[in-house]
Amino acid sequence: MAHSSSGFRGTRVGVTEGAGLKNQGEDPLGERLPRICVSYWCVQGHETRPVFIKLPEDQIPEVWDCRRCGKTASRNPDSAPGQEPPDDGDGYKSHLDYVKERRSSQDAEEVLAGALRRLRARGGLAD
Structure with a gap:
């Protein structure tokens, strides 16, 4: 239908x-x-x-x-x-808007720090 x-x-x-x-x-x-x-x-x-x-x-x-x-x-x-x-609340949201709803700034800093640690441990990123 x-x-x-x-x-x-x-x-x-x-x-x-x-x-x-x-x-x-x-x-x-x-x-x-x-x-x-x-x-x-x-x-x-x-x-x-x-x-x-x-x-x-x-x-x-x-x-x-x-x-x-x-x-x-x-x-x-x-x-x-x-x-x-x-605005009826159902408006367009970008991917970043959805991420910001799920994570705080503190969470984002922790995720970024962990990713940088892993890259540096593999030798893929200089200090």
Whole structure:
């Protein structure tokens, strides 16, 4: 079952209209389904262009997550260009943000000191 906001509505990439079993018909590939590319812009000006199966305008999502920064992007490039969307706590986090949640600065210093000791013991790092 496809997610209700999915633009592909249960199809897979490469699936074509009229595609059946490989041993059926003369042209097993059928006709390619029409697709459209939709532009979304986030508050930082990044453009994201996902590809959807051609759907009615009201079924294409109004917002999409930016692929560069993870913020919410809209289809209107002029909508609230300088305003940050409300932070709902589920925002984008970098790998470093997750590491900082798990380790304190003291833990980081201990891990770094241990790694440097091992490198120096192998002769891979000068004092």
